[in-house]
Amino acid sequence: MTVFWEESGWERLGPGAGRSRLPVWDCTAGLVVGERGALMVDAGSSRGEGARLRAEARRLLAPGSAGPGVTDVTHLALTHPHFDHVLGATAFTGAETFGAAGVDAVLVHRREELVADAVRHGLDPHEAAEAGAALLPVHHQVSGERTLDLGGVRVVLATVGPAHTAHDLVVLVPGEPVVVFCGDLVEESGEPQAGPDAVPALWPAALDRLLELGGEDARYVPGHGAVVDAAFVRAQRDTLAACFGVS
Numbered sequence: 001m002t003v004f005w006e007e008s009g010w011e012r013l014g015p016g017a018g019r020s021r022l023p024v025w026d027c028t029a030g031l032v033v034g035e036r037g038a039l040m041v042d043a044g045s046s047r048g049e050g051a052r053l054r055a056e057a058r059r060l061l062a063p064g065s066a067g068p069g070v071t072d073v074t075h076l077a078l079t080h081p082h083f084d085h086v087l088g089a090t091a092f093t094g095a096e097t098f099g100a101a102g103v104d105a106v107l108v109h110r111r112e113e114l115v116a117d118a119v120r121h122g123l124d125p126h127e128a129a130e131a132g133a134a135l136l137p138v139h140h141q142v143s144g145e146r147t148l149d150l151g152g153v154r155v156v157l158a159t160v161g162p163a164h165t166a167h168d169l170v171v172l173v174p175g176e177p178v179v180v181f182c183g184d185l186v187e188e189s190g191e192p193q194a195g196p197d198a199v200p201a202l203w204p205a206a207l208d209r210l211l212e213l214g215g216e217d218a219r220y221v222p223g224h225g226a227v228v229d230a231a232f233v234r235a236q237r238d239t240l241a242a243c244f245g246v247s
Helices: 047-061 083-091 111-120 125-134 200-214 230-244
Strands: 011-014 017-021 028-033 038-041 075-077 096-100 140-142 145-149 154-159 169-173 179-187 219-224
Touching: 011 219, 017 047, 028 047, 028 169, 028 219, 038 047, 047 083, 047 125, 083 111, 083 125, 096 169, 111 125, 140 145, 140 154, 169 200, 179 200, 179 230, 200 230, 219 230
Parallel strands: 038 075, 075 096, 096 140, 179 219
Antiparallel strands: 011 017, 017 028, 028 038, 145 154, 154 169, 169 179
């Protein structure tokens, strides 16, 4: 299936994969397109932002634009449970949802903390509360690796953490080149953020695993910022190891 990414303001990353850099927090949302399914990677910071992402995906997938096949987002993967990546999930009704094992401990049982964090960072309190109240458990919790067949594209969902959070999930898209959606395990537009839910001692090992999965020639897509290469990921890994006193 041919998708005309640039014509819709999305960045083409590889065959069947593209991404949008969202305003305010420069958060990445990805889209992977197969013949029978379309996977959104992360959902934005609010129901409104999620709805805009879904509408853009539908335009990208519209007959005559992307060709015959899937016309809507069928799957949603959440790379980690921070508000700017998950509160838009409520706009993806009907899509099969995926997250790292244990992610529902945050999405469902600690949603008040999620909403409060969003408001602290400047999200409108009403928008934050609306999205938080509508959050549901993910349909599938991933531990280790899980392959998702979108029809001609076999995406690998893998847990490599804990690191940035206790529930980090990455998305590997095969092709030339391989594309790896890293979530906030990797950040390009600023220093990696190690908040109270981070596990800094294990973060370098998580990046080692990420590099093992993606390989030297992959395009690594940070949760925030420009696409990077393996050398950037390795340098960030070494910086984190030095900061937190681990090898």
